Structure formats: structure tokens, C-alpha cells
Amino acid sequence: MPRTVLITGxxxxVSTALLTALEGTEVGLRALVRDESRAAGPRERGAEVVVGDLDDARSLPPAFEGVQDLWLLVPNGPRxxxxxxxxxxxxxxxxxxxVVRLSVVGAAHDAPNRSGRLHALSDRETERSGLRWTILRPHWFMQNLLNEAGDLxxxxxxxxxxxxxxxxxxxARDIAACAARVLLDGPDRHHGRTYTLTGPRSLTFDEVAEQAGLALGRPVTYLPVSDDARRETLLGHGVPAWIADMLExxxxAYAAGWGDFTTGTVTDLLGRPPRDIAGFVHDHAAAFTAADGR
Known part of the structure; x- marks a missing residue:
């Protein structure tokens, strides 16, 4: 009998990329969505869609019936x-x-950010759950740059x-590929492991701009701004204050050197190196050039 994986988030x-990575494999896919109106994407990737809300424990039991593996991703937030x-x-x-859980880089009780401290609580709960478990702790997503695509x-x-x-x-596609590898390898091979996932090298945002310019064929410049200016921008786009504070x-922490490291874990899991920033920008060139029509 094929194993059924419940995909949260x-x-x-990341979960959309994971559904794509698992589409057509031997596992059965079930996707948890809060709203039926969001069901089209998971269904297009071959998933059975169930409606439930992680905020409401009473809504969850039907989604978990007959499930062997849980991909557990909860959104950043105080809850x-x-x-x-x-x-x-x-x-x-x-x-x-x-349970295969998506945590965050540097999750620990003494992390320099509230997200890392909250995720450490859930990591510990996962470890003590009585289930087989694997925890993935990815670094800063290249996809965060897509939030800046309009300005760029x-x-x-x-x-x-x-x-x-x-x-x-x-x-994030490499995070999903690692999650798919863990899920497809069966419940025992990665039990009790915590994997910190990074790209191939540490980059400054000046280096990101340089690589993006080469990939796009036009100059790109990184403009550092103050915390206050960034917060004002985020709040102006409707980002909740809690999230703005967390991002600050x-x-x-990153400005103080906290994120300056890489691991070989992606290569170990996938048998290939992680994608680099030039490839990421090339693959998303349409988003980064939409305003000028090129």
C-alpha cells in the first residue's frame, strides 16, 4: 500500500514546491487548506484536498485519517x-x-529572534512526540527577493x-527537494535527524545584486536602508507589526554575522549541489523584468 503524506501549508x-516534487511518485498526496477557494493549486498537482485550520483543533481529525506521514509547516506568528x-x-x-517538520535556521532557546525561539519549542515537542521525526532548518530563502521584484x-x-x-x-525549491527525499526514503532512514539546509555559498546583497545584474543583463544595485525605513515599508504593505518586528x-542578527555559514547537507541529501543565486534569478527573470517589458 502506498504511504499517504499530508501536506500542511x-x-x-515551500509546500507548493514539495507538492510539485512529489507529484507522480508512489506516495499518496493530501493537502490541508484553510479555505476551499485555495484548493485549485494542490489539486493540479495531484493532491486530495481537505479543509481544516491549524488554529482549530476540532477541524483537523478528518484530514489526518489514513495518513502515515505528516509534512508539518506552520506559519510564523505568535500562535x-x-x-x-x-x-x-x-x-x-x-x-x-x-512527522517531517519545517523549522527555521538557528532555532534555539537563545536564538536572537523570536521566530527562532518559538520554533525551538516546537522542535522539542516534535522530538518528544513519540512519532518518528525529521526536522529541516533552512537558511534565508532566495524567494524572499521576489518581494523586491517590483522595485528591482x-x-x-x-x-x-x-x-x-x-x-x-x-x-526554496531545494528545501522542497530535500523534504521530498526524506519522505520518499521511508520512515526510518532519517529518523531523529535535524538537517540545516543552506545554499552553496554565503553572499552579501551587493554580491546578489552583481549576480542578478549578470543574469538579467542590466545593472542591479542594492541599497541598504535603516530598520525604521524598512519597517515603514513593510507596514505600508500591510505586513502585521509582529512579523515586521520579527524580520527586524x-x-x-544577519547584519551582525549570524547567517554567514553554509553546510553540505543539500548535496548530501540530493547528490547534487544546491542552486545558486544566478540560476534563481534566471529562473525568475520574468518577475524581475516585468516593469520594463524585457
Whole structure:
């Protein structure tokens, strides 16, 4: 009998890429969505769609029936540990065998950001859940640059409050590929492992701009801004204050050198190196050039 994987966060960046990576494999795919109106994407990738809300423990049991493997991704926010707890409890009640959890880089009780500290709580709950478990801790997503695509396309510049931070950033498609590898390898091979996932090298955002310019065939410039300026921009785009505060904490940590490292874990899991920034920009060139029509 094929194993059934329940995908949470099914319409987000990593889980969408994971559904794509698992499409056509021997596993059965089930996607949890909060709203039926968001079901089209997972269905297009061959998943059975179930409606449930990690905020509402009572809505979850039907989604977990007959599931062997849980891909557990909860959104960043102050309720993340509660949402994680609800999912783990539903999984245990339903007899799920394994959880593969998406955590964050540097999750620890003394992390310099609230996201890392909250994720550390859920990592520990995962380890003590009684289920087989694997935890993935990815570095800063290259896909975060897509949030700056409008400015970059219009002006050839992008602005972040990262100062001269050097970061081992990773393409989210590689995170998904690693998750797919773990899930397809069966419940025992990666049990009890925590994998920190990075890109191939640490980059400053000046280096990102240089590589993006080469890939796009036009100059690109990184413009560092203050924390206050970045916060004002985020709040102006409707980002909740809690998230803006969290991102500022990350930015300060990165600017202090906290993200300047890489690992060989992606290569170890996939048998190939992780994608580099030039390839990422090339693959998303349409987003970065939309404003000038090129």
C-alpha cells in the first residue's frame, strides 16, 4: 500500500514546491487548506484536498485519517507553537507514523529572534512526540527577493535593512527537494535527524545584486536602508507589526554575522549541489523584468 503524506501549508512557497516534487511518485498526496477557494493549486498537482485550520483543533481529525506521514509547516506568528501542538496531537490520535517538520535556521532557546525561539519549542515537542521525526532548518530563502521584484524591475534597485550581511541563502525549491527525499526514503532512514539546509555559498546583497545584474543583463544595485525605513515599508504593505518586528530581529542578527555559514547537507541529501543565486534569478527573470517589458 502506498504511504499517504499530508501536506500542511499547502499553498505556501515551500509546500507548493514539495507538492510539485512529489507529484507522480508512489506516495499518496493530501493537502490541508484553510479555505476551499485555495484548493485549485494542490489539486493540479495531484493532491486530495481537505479543509481544516491549524488554529482549530476540532477541524483537523478528518484530514489526518489514513495518513502515515505528516509534512508539518506552520506559519510564523505568535500562535505557531499552538498550531504545531494541534497538528501533532491530531497526528498522534490518528496513528500517523512520522512527522517531517519545517523549522527555521538557528532555532534555539537563545536564538536572537523570536521566530527562532518559538520554533525551538516546537522542535522539542516534535522530538518528544513519540512519532518518528525529521526536522529541516533552512537558511534565508532566495524567494524572499521576489518581494523586491517590483522595485528591482522598475528601478534596477532593491532595498533591505541587511547592511553588509553575508548569508548562506537557499532556493526554496531545494528545501522542497530535500523534504521530498526524506519522505520518499521511508520512515526510518532519517529518523531523529535535524538537517540545516543552506545554499552553496554565503553572499552579501551587493554580491546578489552583481549576480542578478549578470543574469538579467542590466545593472542591479542594492541599497541598504535603516530598520525604521524598512519597517515603514513593510507596514505600508500591510505586513502585521509582529512579523515586521520579527524580520527586524532577523536583519539585526544577519547584519551582525549570524547567517554567514553554509553546510553540505543539500548535496548530501540530493547528490547534487544546491542552486545558486544566478540560476534563481534566471529562473525568475520574468518577475524581475516585468516593469520594463524585457
Amino acid at each position: 499547502a499553498t505556501g512557497t 505557531a507553537p499552538e498550531q504545531h501542538m494541534n497538528a501533532v496531537w491530531a497526528a498522534r490520535q490518528a496513528g500517523v507514523e512520522r 524591475a522598475a528601478t534596477g534597485t532593491f532595498s533591505l535593512n541587511m547592511a553588509a550581511a553575508r548569508i548562506g541563502m537557499i532556493d 530581529e532577523y536583519a539585526r
